[in-house]
Amino acid sequence: xxxxxxxxxxxxxxxxxxxxxxxxxxxxxxxxxxxxxxxxxxxxxxxxxxxxxxxxxxxxxxxxxxxxxxxxxxxxxxxxxxxxxxxxxxxxxxxxxxxxxxxxxxxxxxxx
Numbered sequence: 752x753x754x755x756x757x758x759x760x761x762x763x764x765x766x767x768x769x770x771x772x773x774x775x776x777x778x779x780x781x782x783x784x785x786x787x788x789x790x791x792x793x794x795x796x797x798x799x800x801x802x803x804x805x806x807x808x809x810x811x812x813x814x815x816x817x818x819x820x821x822x823x824x825x826x827x828x829x830x831x832x833x834x835x836x837x838x839x840x841x842x843x844x845x846x847x848x849x850x851x852x853x854x855x856x857x858x859x860x861x862x863x
Contacts, residue, residue: 776843778814779826786830801825817841 787797798808802825810816818826818841823834 776847777840778844779818779837779840780812780814782840783826784812797829800829817845 787794794808794812795805798805801808801822803822807816811818811822818837820834820838823837823841826837827834
């Protein structure tokens with residue numbers, strides 16, 4: 752018996768996933784930290800593998816520094832998933848903050 756269908760009355764595929772718009776997207780540094788833990792690699796070792804300073808790497812992990820395109824290329828090579836994931840994560844994180852912090856009330860709307 753399908754447990755999810757029993758609880759909701761619908762197959763799981765019929766229940767749309769909805770992101771909470773009030774929840775801040777994860778900074779890419781959070782995912783990096785999780786991947787390091789799973790791989791059993793030290794932060795210092797990975798910083799050396801990436802060709803960056805330990806301090807710069809710690810700043811990214813802590814979410815104080817963004818993942819730049821250069822860093823995304825390095826991370827994409829290191830983890831084998833390309834730079835796109837890292838750039839999209841950073842863009843989502845930045846856009847969420849900008850939507851809440853930038854005052855756009857004086858900017859008019861232009862209908863196309």
